[in-house]
Amino acid sequence: MAGGPAPETCSALAGRVGQVEVVRAQPFVAGAFKPEGGGKTWGSYAPLPVSAGLCRVQGRIEGSIGFELWLPQDWNGRLLGAGVGGDAGVFNYRDMSLRIGQGFAVVTTDSGHKASDPHWMRGAKARADYEHRAVHLATQAAKALVRRYYAKPVDHAYFMGCSGGGRQALKEMQLYPADYDGVVAGAPGPYMPLQSVRMLWFALEQQRQPAAMLSDADWALYERRTFEACDKRDGVKDGVVENPLTCHAPTANLLCKAGQLQDCLTAPKLAMLDRIIAPLRDERGRAMDKGLLAGVRTRPGPPSPLLNAMWADALHDDPDWDARQFARSADLAAINAKMPQLRADSTAITPFLKRGGKAILYQGWQDPSTNAGPTIDYYAALARAHGGVTRLGHSVRLFMVPGMYHCRGGPGADSFGGSGHVPASGEAQSDILWSLIDWVEKTRAPAQIIATRREGEAVAFTRKLCPYPARAAYDGRGNSRWAASYRCVTDRAMARRLR
Numbered sequence: 001m002a003g004g005p006a007p008e009t010c011s012a013l014a015g016r017v018g019q020v021e022v023v024r025a026q027p028f029v030a031g032a033f034k035p036e037g038g039g040k041t042w043g044s045y046a047p048l049p050v051s052a053g054l055c056r057v058q059g060r061i062e063g064s065i066g067f068e069l070w071l072p073q074d075w076n077g078r079l080l081g082a083g084v085g086g087d088a089g090v091f092n093y094r095d096m097s098l099r100i101g102q103g104f105a106v107v108t109t110d111s112g113h114k115a116s117d118p119h120w121m122r123g124a125k126a127r128a129d130y131e132h133r134a135v136h137l138a139t140q141a142a143k144a145l146v147r148r149y150y151a152k153p154v155d156h157a158y159f160m161g162c163s164g165g166g167r168q169a170l171k172e173m174q175l176y177p178a179d180y181d182g183v184v185a186g187a188p189g190p191y192m193p194l195q196s197v198r199m200l201w202f203a204l205e206q207q208r209q210p211a212a213m214l215s216d217a218d219w220a221l222y223e224r225r226t227f228e229a230c231d232k233r234d235g236v237k238d239g240v241v242e243n244p245l246t247c248h249a250p251t252a253n254l255l256c257k258a259g260q261l262q263d264c265l266t267a268p269k270l271a272m273l274d275r276i277i278a279p280l281r282d283e284r285g286r287a288m289d290k291g292l293l294a295g296v297r298t299r300p301g302p303p304s305p306l307l308n309a310m311w312a313d314a315l316h317d318d319p320d321w322d323a324r325q326f327a328r329s330a331d332l333a334a335i336n337a338k339m340p341q342l343r344a345d346s347t348a349i350t351p352f353l354k355r356g357g358k359a360i361l362y363q364g365w366q367d368p369s370t371n372a373g374p375t376i377d378y379y380a381a382l383a384r385a386h387g388g389v390t391r392l393g394h395s396v397r398l399f400m401v402p403g404m405y406h407c408r409g410g411p412g413a414d415s416f417g418g419s420g421h422v423p424a425s426g427e428a429q430s431d432i433l434w435s436l437i438d439w440v441e442k443t444r445a446p447a448q449i450i451a452t453r454r455e456g457e458a459v460a461f462t463r464k465l466c467p468y469p470a471r472a473a474y475d476g477r478g479n480s481r482w483a484a485s486y487r488c489v490t491d492r493a494m495a496r497r498l499r
């Protein structure tokens, strides 16, 4: 096609188009990348060394939504959106630096505020941008800039994130089905308001009863004993429970015997543990959720800053809000009214499916922050709304990760190309992003994904991750360390939870 637009130079991208202002656009030569603000600002999103030359675009939208776009010299024709978790306010330099060498143009947004502003949730625009607007607007801006820089449009666009970044992936699928051809949603917390009520409630309960306050060591004891009871049931004693749904280890034997001071819980602590892992009850005793799966730890100590901000700043607009006024059901209703798009549990994804969109969800069974149960329940709701799990599986799959905590970590095999996983193999069989790309571009649905457990540089073991409701089953013959000795089989208890 003759007469098309010519590619623009990197620096020519600077300037303003509508509400999108490119503040700076500069070439960056491969090597160590040191963003403004230093490592502390970026935490787990801090960059790794960059292996490709790129054009670095720094911009803002509507004056307040920060975004950054990296345009590699050797572009693979794809755009990757890199999500940010927690209460955002930073850029996901980790996934950008991991994926730029694979040829993606990568975009990330702070979701409309800076981490340095602790009370950003008081602003209605900042809240809406955080809930859903910022990622969408940054995606649109990125697509337009890609088109100018390379003089051709994006071939395919993908989004990947974990935790709040996984929730961003779900929001894109639900609200903006044309933005991405495929999304990877890790530990997405689809019912974040309810999850937040649960976490705030048990943190406050423990503050009210200091003698029943559970420490990290108490939770570790509970986890260890539960795993000891259930570990071998999947045929392999490896410290990992393949399917916690079938693990029912009584907590009563954690109670300290007379004179016992270690490796046990006092009666008040045991009662607190039992309350926390049971379904959350509202003020009239009705269950608000299904409780925690066996062996799942929770965050010890006082409520996290994000929880406090949600209530003090977003809901009550009062930084001195007294948490003793917290009421489970009333405050859940109130936060859902105040931040209606914070939840990401809509099953109305037909526009995304009709476009041929694909989604992969992944979730650590042992996640203490965004618990596994709600992610399974959302997947079950999607299956019910879209003709059952087999039919849904043509477009959306959920991979549960045994023994994984929040996005990574824990006793299981926790490295499979998810958000922040280092290294990212770039091969569909062991890199969840590339398995999504194969699904979208080559119609090869992911039947399994190999996850690796690393101890330092060494590979300790590998495992197969399987599409829900399947789990990995040991064949009883091969070396139990390696994924080749496992196959994916449908698990009846997991299938039951879909109903």
Ligand SMILES: [Ca+2]
Binding pocket: 230, 231, 232, 233, 234, 235, 236, 237, 238, 239, 240, 241, 242
């Ligand atoms: Ca096991």
